[in-house]
Amino acid sequence: MTGSPTPLIAGNWKMHGSTAFASDLAGSLAGRMSDRGDKRFEMLLCPPALLLGAVLDAVGTSSISVGGQDCHTAEQGAHTGDISAAMLADAGCSYVIVGHSERRADHGEDDSLVCAKASAAQSAGLVPVVCIGETLEQRDAGKAVEVVNGQLRGSVPARSSAATVVVAYEPVWAIGTGRTPTAEDIAEVHDALRAVLSEIAEDGAGVRILYGGSVKPENVAEILAIDNVNGALVGGASLKADDFWAIAQAV
Numbered sequence: 001m002t003g004s005p006t007p008l009i010a011g012n013w014k015m016h017g018s019t020a021f022a023s024d025l026a027g028s029l030a031g032r033m034s035d036r037g038d039k040r041f042e043m044l045l046c047p048p049a050l051l052l053g054a055v056l057d058a059v060g061t062s063s064i065s066v067g068g069q070d071c072h073t074a075e076q077g078a079h080t081g082d083i084s085a086a087m088l089a090d091a092g093c094s095y096v097i098v099g100h101s102e103r104r105a106d107h108g109e110d111d112s113l114v115c116a117k118a119s120a121a122q123s124a125g126l127v128p129v130v131c132i133g134e135t136l137e138q139r140d141a142g143k144a145v146e147v148v149n150g151q152l153r154g155s156v157p158a159r160s161s162a163a164t165v166v167v168a169y170e171p172v173w174a175i176g177t178g179r180t181p182t183a184e185d186i187a188e189v190h191d192a193l194r195a196v197l198s199e200i201a202e203d204g205a206g207v208r209i210l211y212g213g214s215v216k217p218e219n220v221a222e223i224l225a226i227d228n229v230n231g232a233l234v235g236g237a238s239l240k241a242d243d244f245w246a247i248a249q250a251v
Contacts, residue, residue, distance in 0.1 A: 011238025
């Protein structure tokens with residue numbers, strides 16, 4: 001990560017937690033950030049929507065950022081059960097995850113919808129974390145780079161910049177399985193993504209590209225040492241304060 005922008009260590013809590021859990025976990029991390037004044041990385045917590053208030057209260061004046069896990073394309077309207085980017089911003093969020101593989105698979109979201117959500121987030125003053133990644137079948141067919149490059153071009157809004165977008169590469173087959181690609185596999189994809197970002201973003205060299213997919217304290221140091229890896233999007237390990245903090249300390 002030599003010469004890279006400040007790494008972002010993001011926790012996607014998915015559909016886990018309670019108010020008490022959220023307060024304890026976020027409070028523990030906020031205490032560590034405040035006590036150590038660590039500026040080597042930025043930390044982001046993305047809890048379920050109902051726990052945003054508890055997390056925002058717990059992080060208080062610490063440097064931890066808070067984000068949503070999804071948003072609608074519209075600012076408001078007759079969209080029962082949905083949450084707009086403007087609402088997330090109003091609640092105190094600064095980021096929102098869009099296009100996670102679980103949204104793409106479980107809710108049929110395609111690149112154009114992900115791009116529309118990312119645009120809505122930017123319009124509301126949020127930074128979208130745009131997720132992309134290939135399936136095992138696509139990787140085995142030798143199409144990993146082709147697939148993620150296509151998703152990147154289709155999902156990142158035009159005129160995005162390092163200040164307005166983050167990209168997260170999550171090989172679908174590695175999420176929650178304990179399996180991770182080799183360092184060479186990760187480097188190949190991240191290098192390809194950087195090349196595309198240099199074409200489609202205003203300052204593509206500065207856009208942070210996170211790696212996600214069974215990131216753990218045991219493997220994170222090797223992953224973060226790879227060129228063009230500018231942080232991590234962490235799932236299960238973000239639910240344990242010690243594990244998530246250990247991941248951040250590996251920067």
